[in-house]
Amino acid sequence: MAYQFLLPDIGEGVVEAEVLKWFVKPGDAVVEDQPLAEVMTDKATVTIPSPKRGIVTRLLWKEGDIARVHQPLVEIELAEGASTAAQPAAAPATAGSSPAGGDRAATAHPVHRAPPPGTSGQPRALAAPAVRALAREMGVNLQGVQGSGPGGRVTKDDVRASAASMGAIADGSLEVIPVRGLRRRIAEKMAISKRTAAHFTFVEQADATALVAIKEEMARAAAPHGVKITFLPFVLKATVAALRKFPQLNASFDEGRGEIHRKHWYDLGIAAATEQGLTVPVVRRVDRRSIVELAREIERLGADSRAGRLRPEDVGNSTFTVTSLGALGGMFATPVINFPEVAILGIHRIRPTPVVRDGQVVVRDALYVSLTSDHRVVDGSEAALFTYEVIRQLEDPSLLRLHTASG
Numbered sequence: 001m002a003y004q005f006l007l008p009d010i011g012e013g014v015v016e017a018e019v020l021k022w023f024v025k026p027g028d029a030v031v032e033d034q035p036l037a038e039v040m041t042d043k044a045t046v047t048i049p050s051p052k053r054g055i056v057t058r059l060l061w062k063e064g065d066i067a068r069v070h071q072p073l074v075e076i077e078l079a080e081g082a083s084t085a086a087q088p089a090a091a092p093a094t095a096g097s098s099p100a101g102g103d104r105a106a107t108a109h110p111v112h113r114a115p116p117p118g119t120s121g122q123p124r125a126l127a128a129p130a131v132r133a134l135a136r137e138m139g140v141n142l143q144g145v146q147g148s149g150p151g152g153r154v155t156k157d158d159v160r161a162s163a164a165s166m167g168a169i170a171d172g173s174l175e176v177i178p179v180r181g182l183r184r185r186i187a188e189k190m191a192i193s194k195r196t197a198a199h200f201t202f203v204e205q206a207d208a209t210a211l212v213a214i215k216e217e218m219a220r221a222a223a224p225h226g227v228k229i230t231f232l233p234f235v236l237k238a239t240v241a242a243l244r245k246f247p248q249l250n251a252s253f254d255e256g257r258g259e260i261h262r263k264h265w266y267d268l269g270i271a272a273a274t275e276q277g278l279t280v281p282v283v284r285r286v287d288r289r290s291i292v293e294l295a296r297e298i299e300r301l302g303a304d305s306r307a308g309r310l311r312p313e314d315v316g317n318s319t320f321t322v323t324s325l326g327a328l329g330g331m332f333a334t335p336v337i338n339f340p341e342v343a344i345l346g347i348h349r350i351r352p353t354p355v356v357r358d359g360q361v362v363v364r365d366a367l368y369v370s371l372t373s374d375h376r377v378v379d380g381s382e383a384a385l386f387t388y389e390v391i392r393q394l395e396d397p398s399l400l401r402l403h404t405a406s407g
Contacts, residue, residue, distance in 0.1 A: 002057055004073075017067055018066050018067075023037060024037075025056065026057055030053065036049060037073065040181055040185065048073065058074065059074055160178075161176055182279065197374040198376050202370070205369075215231055229295050235345075235390075237400055238400065242386050247264075248260070248342070251319075251342050252319075265287075269283075270324075271338075272306075281314050283298065334370060345369070347367065348368045351367070352364070
């Protein structure tokens with residue numbers, strides 16, 4: 001019997017996922033727990049395993065398609081003897097239709113009807129409203145575009161490819177790169193953030209001489225235990241100290257409800273660059289961890305980010321975000337707020353800098369600290385005071401030591 005396996009619920013609030021890669025093709029035999037596909041949500045990249053043993057008969061989405069949770073992902077002809085008793089009774093669904101199943105993590109439905117028809121004979125091309133709007137903007141006639149989506153639907157990539165073929169010029173070539181996977185998620189979130197939040201940035205210089213000394217001291221002590229100490233654990237501790245004084249920045253803004261949601265816990269996102277693009281793994285409960293514990297967790301998250309194996313609990317639902325480019329940090333930058341948070345802290349490169357101390361020009365290790373805030377929620381004076389509190393913590397290692405002992 002052929003069964004349609006529904007895309008499972010893979011995280012709180014997740015309603016769709018992009019199909020990044022198929023590990024199987026029609027005709028392949030699969031066993032229980034064998035990887036079927038890799039999908040990406042707003043929160044993580046997840047591998048979807050097969051719930052049953054059988055033969056793959058149909059893949060209902062292409063790589064790059066956006067699949068909906070609780071809609072069919074793949075069709076499997078079940079092997080003889082495979083139990084179907086655990087499957088909940090529900091009407092079958094087809095790709096692109098409304099979900100019909102329950103909320104089980106692995107759900108399959110029997111096939112009782114034919115697949116949806118293609119575009120042949122249709123008086124109007126199959127395309128979502130957003131795709132039609134893009135086609136109008138780019139001057140593309142949808143009737144002449146071959147749809148690559150489920151059921152022959154025309155996708156945005158199809159429209160862009162058609163426009164590119166129409167607009168190629170004689171003295172060069174146009175390379176069309178589909179915006180997929182993590183890059184698409186980054187683009188969507190950054191666009192939402194810039195459209196909604198009223199961004200403004202405050203920048204100040206910090207004297208990091210004492211911080212450099214304590215970091216090097218702790219790094220030497222921790223190295224024999226396999227712990228790599230960087231500046232980031234100290235920055236996270238300093239950030240929590242400032243957030244406690246200025247809780248308005250440890251919040252999110254619900255624009256629809258007109259509500260500010262202050263968080264009384266400290267889960268800090270750390271923006272990290274990977275080959276696939278920017279990711280924001282989250283260090284949970286920063287206030288309860290020591291510098292060494294934070295260093296271990298940051299190292300783990302960084303390695304998992306680069307390897308593409310972050311767990312769902314490692315991403316999403318941060319209360320505040322810190323971004324640092326390390327040696328590439330430049331003088332300073334104006335980071336984009338990690339929507340729906342209300343502020344983001346930028347930490348930039350530490351470098352020897354001539355400064356005035358007691359009327360004398362001396363060379364100190366200095367860095368710029370930048371804070372981008374949503375002016376709808378955070379006043380300019382509050383942003384400045386918050387930044388100065390972060391700087392005060394970084395400039396006086398004795399204050400950071402207080403946070404180290406208690407976590």
